[in-house]
Amino acid sequence: MxxxxxxxxxxxxxxxxxxxxTHWINLLAITLLxxxxxxxxxxxxxxxxxxxxxxxxxWLSMTAVERGDEMIGVTSLGPVTLETTGLFGYSGKEGAxxxxxxxxxxxxxxxxxxxxxxxxxxFFAWLFVLNGLLYLAVNLINGHVKRxxxxxxxxxxxxHLLHEIADHARLKFPKxxxxxxxxxxxxxxxxxxxxVVLPLMVLTGLTMSPAVDAGQPWLVAVFGGRQSxxxxxxxxxxxVVAFVLIHVVMVLVSGVFNNLRSMVTGRxxxxxxxxxx
Amino acid sequence: MTAETNRRGWLKGVAAxxxxxWLAACDRINDNPxxxxxxxxxxxxxxxxxxxTIDRKALAREFTPADISRDFRANGSISPGDDDYxxxxxxxxxxxxxxxxxxxxxxxxxxxxxxxxxxxxxxxTRHDCVEGWSSIGQWKGARLGPLLDKAVLKREARYLIVHxxxxxxxxxxxxxxxxxxxxxIDAYHPQTILAYEMNGKALPVAHGxxxxxxxxxxxxxxxxxxxxxxxxxxxxxxxxRGKGGYWEDRGYxxxxxx
Numbered sequence: 001m002x003x004x005x006x007x008x009x010x011x012x013x014x015x016x017x018x019x020x021x022t023h024w025i026n027l028l029a030i031t032l033l034x035x036x037x038x039x040x041x042x043x044x045x046x047x048x049x050x051x052x053x054x055x056x057x058x059w060l061s062m063t064a065v066e067r068g069d070e071m072i073g074v075t076s077l078g079p080v081t082l083e084t085t086g087l088f089g090y091s092g093k094e095g096a097x098x099x100x101x102x103x104x105x106x107x108x109x110x111x112x113x114x115x116x117x118x119x120x121x122x123f124f125a126w127l128f129v130l131n132g133l134l135y136l137a138v139n140l141i142n143g144h145v146k147r148x149x150x151x152x153x154x155x156x157x158x159x160h161l162l163h164e165i166a167d168h169a170r171l172k173f174p175k176x177x178x179x180x181x182x183x184x185x186x187x188x189x190x191x192x193x194x195x196v197v198l199p200l201m202v203l204t205g206l207t208m209s210p211a212v213d214a215g216q217p218w219l220v221a222v223f224g225g226r227q228s229x230x231x232x233x234x235x236x237x238x239x240v241v242a243f244v245l246i247h248v249v250m251v252l253v254s255g256v257f258n259n260l261r262s263m264v265t266g267r268x269x270x271x272x273x274x275x276x277x
Numbered sequence: 278m279t280a281e282t283n284r285r286g287w288l289k290g291v292a293a294x295x296x297x298x299w300l301a302a303c304d305r306i307n308d309n310p311x312x313x314x315x316x317x318x319x320x321x322x323x324x325x326x327x328x329x330t331i332d333r334k335a336l337a338r339e340f341t342p343a344d345i346s347r348d349f350r351a352n353g354s355i356s357p358g359d360d361d362y363x364x365x366x367x368x369x370x371x372x373x374x375x376x377x378x379x380x381x382x383x384x385x386x387x388x389x390x391x392x393x394x395x396x397x398x399x400x401x402t403r404h405d406c407v408e409g410w411s412s413i414g415q416w417k418g419a420r421l422g423p424l425l426d427k428a429v430l431k432r433e434a435r436y437l438i439v440h441x442x443x444x445x446x447x448x449x450x451x452x453x454x455x456x457x458x459x460x461x462i463d464a465y466h467p468q469t470i471l472a473y474e475m476n477g478k479a480l481p482v483a484h485g486x487x488x489x490x491x492x493x494x495x496x497x498x499x500x501x502x503x504x505x506x507x508x509x510x511x512x513x514x515x516x517x518r519g520k521g522g523y524w525e526d527r528g529y530x531x532x533x534x535x
Contacts, residue, residue: 052403226405
């Protein structure tokens with residue numbers, strides 16, 4: 001080995017064409033599903049566990065209440081009650097505030113319209129499911145999931161994992177040969193979202209349909225009731241938001257241009273050691 | 278400090294302006310009729326997939342008396358002010374007649390006492406409101422299927438229009454009056470009943486006295502309250518604003534299985 005290390009950039013094939021196309025369709029679908037979902041939530045901004053609503057005991061609620069001669073927004077989460085005026089429960093332009101769960105900027109349309117929220121939601125739910133099935137079918141058959149998403153044995157070694165966590169905390173990312181593959185935390189996050197959180201979103205969504213419940217009663221049993229399913233739907237949506245936030249931060253700090261290029265053209269630059277040619 | 282405050286104020290203004298533009302753009306897309314038409318095409322797909330994959334006779338789950346909600350919410354009209362309804366209510370619905378007519382061989386009418394002698398069903402079911410909440414209640418009522426068999430539907434009959442007493446909105450052309458419609462699959466479903474009892478007592482006014490529809494595999498707004506008449510029809514266009522129901526006329530899905 002030479003002492004003077006030189007490195008050169010090589011472009012490797014990272015994302016297949018189906019992965020790239022379904023990724024961007026998924027971004028569109030999930031954005032609109034989230035915003036229309038919050039619109040639907042706003043029609044009854046409270047969540048319960050079990051088969052039925054217990055109106056005076058939601059585990060989560062966003063309401064507008066009177067305090068003296070002014071209105072304030074209040075969010076209750078179990079025993080905790082927080083004032084959330086301007087964000088949850090009571091929001092809008094100064095002087096034109098109104099009672100609403102999530103604020104106007106988070107919903108589609110911005111004004112209160114359950115009917116429109118439902119139209120957007122069910123249209124993009126179909127797009128999301130068909131797009132997701134295409135992604136899964138292609139990537140299960142061509143081996144992408146097994147080859148690139150399942151952690152290799154060495155990555156599951158506790159020492160390796162601790163090392164990765166420490167590296168992530170310092171925003172230090174794999175270089176060279178190691179950058180050819182996803183790191184273990186990344187793989188775990190992708191697998192969790194693709195095979196746990198998003199399927200749960202679909203199943204809990206189906207469970208909220210009274211017609212599906214008649215045909216597939218086991219679904220309601222699995223989630224312990226339609227109101228539980230609505231709650232799990234909301235929690236999983238929150239997990240998707242958390243995933244997207246972390247995902248976007250990671251894309252930004254680990255080379256935004258390189259990452260975006262790889263999800264558009266499929267080519268990802270890594271640095272390998274060796275003589276420049 | 279003032280410079281700092283100024284800059285912050287300026288940034289805030291820009292952010293507010295940009296988000297305002299963004300929201301306005303989103304709302305304009307939402308309000309575009311072509312966009313609406315595209316979005317609503319999903320309803321037909323959902324209905325077809327449901328009809329193809331869910332057994333048409335599958336029953337909605339039934340619960341035990343212990344599951345009944347003590348806080349069953351009443352939505353929409355809860356005390357109709359319409360004159361004809363008020364007159365019937367004053368005499369405890371003694372003069373009430375349910376009319377079944379339209380595309381039938383034998384138009385029928387039933388007093389409440391007569392309805393109570395018809396084949397009935399009692400069921401404890403979950404009521405799912407389009408807003409997102411659910412309540413559980415016990416319903417007893419006349420099964421719609423046997424009533425239709427008595428009236429004998431004509432071959433052209435495809436839907437039932439459920440006419441109601443209550444006006445949810447004041448309008449000059451009468452389109453503010455509540456009505457609903459279902460197809461014959463749901464009309465003949467064993468759990469589809471005209472309920473006159475709730476939780477073992479006469480149906481309360483808030484929940485649709487004297488008679489409300491139960492269509493257990495669809496959302497709450499299909500379960501029309503304050504029923505006055507059931508009319509068999511071949512097409513929904515001639516009623517209200519033509520979409521088959523009060524809420525349907527205001528954009529909600531005719532097929533409310535989701």
